[in-house]
Amino acid sequence: MTDKDVADQSELTEQEKRANVIRLAFGGDEAKFNDFIDLIRKSIPENTGVVLRGSAVTGERWKDGSAFDAKGPGTSDLDLTLVGERVLEFFKITGFFVPGIHSRPLSDDDPTIAPELVPLREQLMAMVHRPVNIQATRDAVMYFRGELLGQPYLTLIDRGPDRAAPREEPDHE
Numbered sequence: 001m002t003d004k005d006v007a008d009q010s011e012l013t014e015q016e017k018r019a020n021v022i023r024l025a026f027g028g029d030e031a032k033f034n035d036f037i038d039l040i041r042k043s044i045p046e047n048t049g050v051v052l053r054g055s056a057v058t059g060e061r062w063k064d065g066s067a068f069d070a071k072g073p074g075t076s077d078l079d080l081t082l083v084g085e086r087v088l089e090f091f092k093i094t095g096f097f098v099p100g101i102h103s104r105p106l107s108d109d110d111p112t113i114a115p116e117l118v119p120l121r122e123q124l125m126a127m128v129h130r131p132v133n134i135q136a137t138r139d140a141v142m143y144f145r146g147e148l149l150g151q152p153y154l155t156l157i158d159r160g161p162d163r164a165a166p167r168e169e170p171d172h173e
Contacts, residue, residue, distance in 0.1 A: 017057045017154040024068045025056040025078055025128060036127055037156050040080070043120040049083035050157040051142065057154050077131035078124075079105070084159060087136045090114045102141045105133035 012020075026033045040050055055061045055068040055076055069076045091103045095113025106114045106121055108131060117134050124132040139159075145151045 012058065012152055014154065017152060020059050021052060021056050021154055024059065024076075025130070032127070036124065039123060039127070040120065041157055043117075044082060044157075045084070045086040047084055047159050048087045048157070049139075049142075049155065049159040051081045051083065051153040051155050052078060053081055053151065053153040054079040057152050062151075074130040077107075077133055078128060080124075080132060080134045080156075081142065081153070082134065082136045083139060083142050084136075085138065088138070090116045091136055101138055103136040105135040107131065107133040 022028060022030055022033045026036070037050075044050065055066075056078055060067055061070075061076075088100060088103065091106075091114045092112075093099055095106070095110065096103050104110055104113060106117050111118070114134065114136075121132055121134055142153075145153075
């Protein structure tokens with residue numbers, strides 16, 4: 001992937017990223033997308049943000065430019081990142097790239113590194129019929145990846161008192 005491709009992906013608007021996710025990962029079903037977010041919201045500690053990264057957001061894989069689900073329906077995964085301090089406690093010490101800062105993803109490759117998140121992961125995978133990986137990180141790492149490296153992501157749940165990212169209201173014209 002070229003520097004221009006990375007720049008193009010980082011310039012997607014929130015609305016374009018959201019539309020990509022709903023179209024690609026949820027088959028165009030906005031209600032299913034909202035149910036996915038609601039399930040996550042009920043399962044995470046307060047003041048935890050949630051973002052979705054990867055090809056579901058951009059439409060193509062960062063490493064090689066292949067399209068989302070290029071190998072067939074349900075073959076691309078969803079990469080959730082939980083952002084905050086308390087959620088890091090869900091991961092075993094062996095489940096980190098940088099202990100207490102940035103976890104490895106709870107995935108088929110590391111299915112036991114965050115036992116409290118396994119039921120959520122299983123419910124999410126049943127909902128979307130594809131792998132869902134769940135990682136945890138601190139705000140500074142998310143800032144570095146998103147703002148400084150330009151890695152695109154879609155905010156699903158904001159941190160703070162009103163943690164839910166605003167939903168798009170349908171036009172009734």
